Amino acid sequence: MKIFFPLETLDGLNSVLDDRFGRAPFIMIYDTKDQKIVRSEANPFAAQDHGVGVSVANFIIQQACDAAVGNRFGPKAGDILKTAGIKMVDANRSGKETVKDVVHRF
Amino acid sequence: MIIVVASGKGGTGKTLLSTSLALSESNSLYADLDVEEPNGKIFIAPKIEQDQAFSVPIPAIDTDHCAFCGQCAEACVFNAIAIIPSVKSATVYGDLCHACGVCSHVCPVTSAIHITRKEIGRVRSGRRNDTIFIEGRLNVGIPSAVPLIAHVASEASRHSDTVILDSSPGTSCNMVESIRTSDYIILITEPTPFGLHDLELAVQVVKDMGKPCGIVINKSRQQDLIIEDFCQENSLPILLKIPYSLDIQRAYAGGIPLITARPEMKSILRNMLDKIKENR
Numbered sequence: 001m002k003i004f005f006p007l008e009t010l011d012g013l014n015s016v017l018d019d020r021f022g023r024a025p026f027i028m029i030y031d032t033k034d035q036k037i038v039r040s041e042a043n044p045f046a047a048q049d050h051g052v053g054v055s056v057a058n059f060i061i062q063q064a065c066d067a068a069v070g071n072r073f074g075p076k077a078g079d080i081l082k083t084a085g086i087k088m089v090d091a092n093r094s095g096k097e098t099v100k101d102v103v104h105r106f
Numbered sequence: 107m108i109i110v111v112a113s114g115k116g117g118t119g120k121t122l123l124s125t126s127l128a129l130s131e132s133n134s135l136y137a138d139l140d141v142e143e144p145n146g147k148i149f150i151a152p153k154i155e156q157d158q159a160f161s162v163p164i165p166a167i168d169t170d171h172c173a174f175c176g177q178c179a180e181a182c183v184f185n186a187i188a189i190i191p192s193v194k195s196a197t198v199y200g201d202l203c204h205a206c207g208v209c210s211h212v213c214p215v216t217s218a219i220h221i222t223r224k225e226i227g228r229v230r231s232g233r234r235n236d237t238i239f240i241e242g243r244l245n246v247g248i249p250s251a252v253p254l255i256a257h258v259a260s261e262a263s264r265h266s267d268t269v270i271l272d273s274s275p276g277t278s279c280n281m282v283e284s285i286r287t288s289d290y291i292i293l294i295t296e297p298t299p300f301g302l303h304d305l306e307l308a309v310q311v312v313k314d315m316g317k318p319c320g321i322v323i324n325k326s327r328q329q330d331l332i333i334e335d336f337c338q339e340n341s342l343p344i345l346l347k348i349p350y351s352l353d354i355q356r357a358y359a360g361g362i363p364l365i366t367a368r369p370e371m372k373s374i375l376r377n378m379l380d381k382i383k384e385n386r
Contacts, residue, residue: 048185050184050185050186050202051182051184051185051186051199051202052185054185054186054187054188054199054202055185057188058179058185058188058189061190061192076188076199076202079197080188080190080197083190083193083195083197084190084192084193084195085192085193
């Protein structure tokens with residue numbers, strides 16, 4: 001399963017999840033089957049003027065992710081991910097979690 | 107000649123001044139470009155002759171013909187389109203769309219994208235004696251006022267005599283669109299730190315757009331060094347000072363034009379307009 005994470009810090013599996021979705025400073029895609037980080041980089045969409053949610057959702061679909069993790073999903077990102085059948089998983093509900101914390105839940 | 111009254115800070119007196127400017131000058135046109143909260147009508151008190159809806163062109167994708175190639179989404183600089191090939195979904199987000207038409211242009215399939223109209227506001231027009239009145243009013247919930255402002259300004263510019271535009275407040279997109287077609291900009295401010303701060307921003311916008319401007323100080327205390335010093339440093343003419351006075355405030359709050367409360371202002375405003383036209 002390929003999972004998308006919006007991140008506050010970039011530190012491998014210890015990366016902290018950001019409360020924002022589209023404008024998180026870093027992003028990561030993790031493959032639970034191969035148990036490895038597929039992508040880990042600065043979020044190219046973070047500074048976009050408009051439609052960040054749309055861009056990130058489109059990206060997640062293009063990258064063939066099965067799930068996306070976040071504290072909240074905006075109306076457009078949420079709408080697109082839902083239509084595409086990509087699972088949305090809540091995180092950071094009671095404090096900041098790391099990628100490691102969330103991956104354990106899958 | 108098209109003259110716009112703008113400000114940086116809101117509440118400095120754009121409507122106060124612009125409505126009375128229009129009422130002082132015969133055969134002029136007053137256009138309310140503060141489409142998010144138009145209030146000029148209170149002071150002009152026109153008889154309304156037309157009231158029409160205004161709409162913008164928004165593309166819609168017909169999923170029966172769409173190839174789900176994603177080229178439109180790729181081309182859209184506003185990221186307003188989401189294509190999901192796996193579930194044959196193609197959506198245009200109307201509130202992000204700026205109706206530029208690029209999607210339609212790059213689409214490789216005929217009849218996949220067609221244009222629909224989305225109503226975003228209304229335009230009312232009428233007259234009060236020899237003053238023509240136009241107002242744009244944005245519908246609640248619409249994120250971009252710019253197309254409506256552009257439309258009302260365009261309609262106003264068809265008038266052959268003096269046009270007074272009552273700008274949207276602030277210094278971002280709405281104000282830029284409000285001043286874009288004008289020949290001259292009157293920036294009205296108040297002699298306070300907040301007034302000065304936002305005046306500086308407004309002057310920067312005006313300079314970037316290469317338009318001539320003059321300053322009016324409202325709520326003046328006769329000596330308004332905070333603004334006067336700035337104007338002197340930047341070679342900006344002070345066209346007029348409107349006094350900080352309870353009767354003017356009361357009149358405004360009661361929907362009474364400045365030139366009704368202070369009849370001597372009528373010739374003062376006309377002279378100001380004449381000077382602006384002369385120096386063109």
